[in-house]
Amino acid sequence: MPADHSEGAAIMRVxxxxxxxxxxxxxEIPVGARQMARTSLFDxxxxxxAGxxxxxxxxxxxxxxxxxxxxQAAVFGLEGAYPARMAxxxxxxxxxxxxxxxTHFAHIGHLSVGIYPAALAMGQAQGATLGQVIEAFVIGAEVAIRVGLVLGAGHYNRGFHMTATAGAFGASVAAGRLIGLSREEMRHAVGLCATRASGLKVQFGTMGKPYNAGIAASAGVETALLASMGMTAPEDGLxxxxxxxxxxxxxxxxxxFWRDPPVERFLFEDIKYKLxxxxxxxxxxxEGLLALEPAVRDRVRAVQLRTNPRWLGVCDxxxxxxGLEVKFSYAWLAGMVLRGxxxxxxRSYDDALASDGALRAFAEGVTVTGDATLSDMQAEGVVVLDDGTRVAFAHDLAVPLAQANLQAALLRKAEAAIGPDGEALWRQIERGGAARDLAAFVRGG
Structure with a gap:
């Protein structure tokens, strides 16, 4: 029988x-994806x-x-346990x-914050092991990425927060996997998630942005639980x-959703970590500015940056x-780098930073333009020195760090964020754990 290449068949295949x-x-989960999932759990x-x-x-x-x-599940900063959906x-x-x-740049989404909370909370409620939680997470993350690719850049550019929208489907799959949903129950969970997934970029720079991640995780737990209890949904709500x-x-x-690379290699393996x-x-x-020689950085008077146009409505x-809005300001961040x-x-991002007169003055010399030839992970530009000399800079986040270098960088990040507990936490994750250990990952100790 010839293959059906009709639009309807393509939609059904998703x-x-x-x-x-x-x-x-x-x-069958690729070894590389599993390792990166453990790294993401630590991060x-x-x-x-820290938050x-x-x-x-x-x-x-x-x-x-x-x-x-x-x-049922532990919450950051609290004693006791709470319902899985609330956790x-x-x-x-x-x-x-x-x-x-x-962050995963294939669809521009933060995967761990929307999916690990659902997986870990449901894992505690179901008595799962850490290994089972990690497997559920990485499957959910892969689903979220691929749903995000189907939605396309237009979805993000239109104002939707992929962390919350595509991420909710990943959270639903991760939670449903830990409950043990059948194929048809999982279909219903995804269908129910289609009416719960939400999140807008207008929230960026406010408490509403992290709330979006919580909404995704909570929706995932809720829809998986409802499907396990017999609630039905459309045949294909997605x-x-x-x-x-x-x-x-x-x-x-x-x-x-299912094109390239093949499923033997998970797209999740391209996850990037914030340093x-x-x-x-x-x-x-x-990173491009930091790569300049210190003697050059000290003499910079202006910055001309080119970035993918997608970021102009987010980071400019x-x-x-x-201080929170500074995190989305190319001009202020450039000044921070060059001032050391x-x-x-x-702790650098207190509200006083936004009223720093020197940073404000430097920001007037920063220009940012969109360049569609650059990927989401690239930046190029020129710095202008005090004598008018122009020095080019560039960086591409797609160039991977060796695992040992990544581990060292994340351990330094952990030490700055939570103190000396990072090393012990890394070893704890590498050892794995039984159901009774899961709450300790959240509470510490």
């Missing part, structure tokens, strides 16, 4: 491929522990305390509060007529009013 991926045996826990005293954290911790409920919400938002977590993709994307690419506590779209510029806040202010230390 859901079937998604369900195939959701049910993949753990033994996510560091970000969560547990933030104002956003206090608000959500209080909400969890007021509501109470079934003692996923609070932990997702807290871990994204500092905007210091991993790709069907008036489904999520049809209503939220102007130019969906159905073939992107600077600001929007990941600024990191290529920061020209007059930030708070650490961009990797969360």
């Amino acid at each position: 859901m079937e491929h998604l369900l195939d991926l959701a049910g993949m045996p753990g033994a 996510w826990l560091v970000c969560g522990r 547990q005293a933030e104002p956003l954290a206090r608000i959500l911790q209080e909400m969890a305390t007021r509501e109470g409920g079934a003692a 996923a919400l609070v932990n997702g938002a807290i871990s994204h509060a500092l905007d210091y977590d991993d 790709m069907g007529a008036q489904g999520f993709v049809a209503t939220q994307s102007d130019a969906p690419d159905e073939a992107a 600077h506590a600001c929007c990941h779209g600024t990191h290529a510029m920061i 806040k020209t007059a930030p009013q708070t 202010i650490s961009t990797g230390d969360e």
